[in-house]
Amino acid sequence: MTAILVTGADLAPQAVKLLEGHELVYAGKTPTEDDLVALCRAHDPVAIIVRYGKVGAAVMDAAPSLKVISKHGSGTDTIDKVAAKARGIEVVAAVGANAAAVAEQALALLLACAKSVVALDARMHAGHWDKATHKSLELGGRTIGLVGLGAIGLRFARMADALGMRVLGFDPYAKNLPAHVQAADLATLWAESDVISLHCPLTDENRGLLDADTLARCKRGVIVVNTARGGLIDEEALLAALRSGQVSMAGLDSFAIEPMTAGHPFQGEKNIVLSPHIGGVTSDAYVNMGVGAAKNLLQVLARQTAASC
Ligand SMILES: NC(=O)c1ccc[n+]([C@@H]2O[C@H](COP(=O)([O-])OP(=O)(O)OC[C@H]3O[C@@H](n4cnc5c(N)ncnc54)[C@H](O)[C@@H]3O)[C@@H](O)[C@H]2O)c1
Numbered sequence: 001m002t003a004i005l006v007t008g009a010d011l012a013p014q015a016v017k018l019l020e021g022h023e024l025v026y027a028g029k030t031p032t033e034d035d036l037v038a039l040c041r042a043h044d045p046v047a048i049i050v051r052y053g054k055v056g057a058a059v060m061d062a063a064p065s066l067k068v069i070s071k072h073g074s075g076t077d078t079i080d081k082v083a084a085k086a087r088g089i090e091v092v093a094a095v096g097a098n099a100a101a102v103a104e105q106a107l108a109l110l111l112a113c114a115k116s117v118v119a120l121d122a123r124m125h126a127g128h129w130d131k132a133t134h135k136s137l138e139l140g141g142r143t144i145g146l147v148g149l150g151a152i153g154l155r156f157a158r159m160a161d162a163l164g165m166r167v168l169g170f171d172p173y174a175k176n177l178p179a180h181v182q183a184a185d186l187a188t189l190w191a192e193s194d195v196i197s198l199h200c201p202l203t204d205e206n207r208g209l210l211d212a213d214t215l216a217r218c219k220r221g222v223i224v225v226n227t228a229r230g231g232l233i234d235e236e237a238l239l240a241a242l243r244s245g246q247v248s249m250a251g252l253d254s255f256a257i258e259p260m261t262a263g264h265p266f267q268g269e270k271n272i273v274l275s276p277h278i279g280g281v282t283s284d285a286y287v288n289m290g291v292g293a294a295k296n297l298l299q300v301l302a303r304q305t306a307a308s309c
Contacts, residue, residue: 094292109251148200
């Protein structure tokens with residue numbers, strides 16, 4: 001029986017069923033590289049399903065039979081794709097499996113920012129009635145700039161369109177955009193957007209995309225939403241822009257270092273709405289991601305077996 005290593009504590013029962021006939025080895029919720037190397041040495045898996053932790057060259061080298069690394073979700077930035085390619089190991093992702101969940105989280109963060117949901121809730125629980133002093137932001141008629149127009153970006157674009165927003169999008173690789181998304185270069189997107197929302201993968205090309213320079217080119221009072229990856233934003237620069245009013249509000253689900261530790265400068269900032277990277281964490285997405293990851297790796301194994309016959 002060949003082994004499949006799961007860098008997590010569990011998989012949806014539907015995914016487990018698809019993988020019947022393989023030994024499933026679970027690494028737990030916080031696997032270190034050493035843990036994964038040890039499990040690879042002990043079980044020599046043909047596939048790894050990546051939920052938590054990083055899979056780099058050392059892990060791959062500890063599993064001589066490894067053929068495929070399958071992401072339980074869409075972001076593959078925790079997998080060393082260069083090392084995998086050099087070793088002939090395929091990397092696949094369950095793109096779209098959590099798109100609805102993450103797009104809804106982006107919408108929740110956007111509305112929380114524009115309508116001050118969190119701050120007003122706290123004020124009311126403390127006995128205040130701020131009707132005379134508070135004004136929310138109306139999103140209809142305003143411009144949103146989306147960076148990345150894949151499964152999540154396009155789904156969020158539909159939601160923004162339904163709110164009556166003008167939708168600008170930057171994605172150097174996207175083709176055939178829907179009519180409600182206007183392609184824009186980054187300079188235009190920064191200059192014209194009232195809201196900027198990130199939906200691209202984190203790569204060496206776009207690390208720190210929103211930094212002091214690009215934030216200064218944005219409209220004063222812009223709202224920033226990030227459900228993609230924390231590394232896309234220079235967090236110090238964002239904090240400075242929030243304190244100066246250049247950015248009015250930020251809704252963040254992803255952070256440069258996760259989990260966020262006590263004392264992080266974002267904590268206690270009144271104009272930041274935070275969520276702990278739970279955009280893709282719904283019970284529906286959990287099943288979809290598990291099933292997607294299982295199907296993707298089985299396809300690779302079947303193709304490789306057929307090719308070797
Ligand atoms: N918060 C969460 O829980 C959560 C869950 C899933 C995914 N994500 C993040 O969201 C990202 C998008 O996910 P998806 O499912 O839409 O992936 P996707 O692959 O469907 O779409 C990504 C899009 O980004 C584009 N892109 C690549 N490089 C770009 C660049 N430099 N500038 C602009 N666009 C670029 C690609 O062409 C693609 O269209 C993932 O990479 C991941 O980082 C977060």
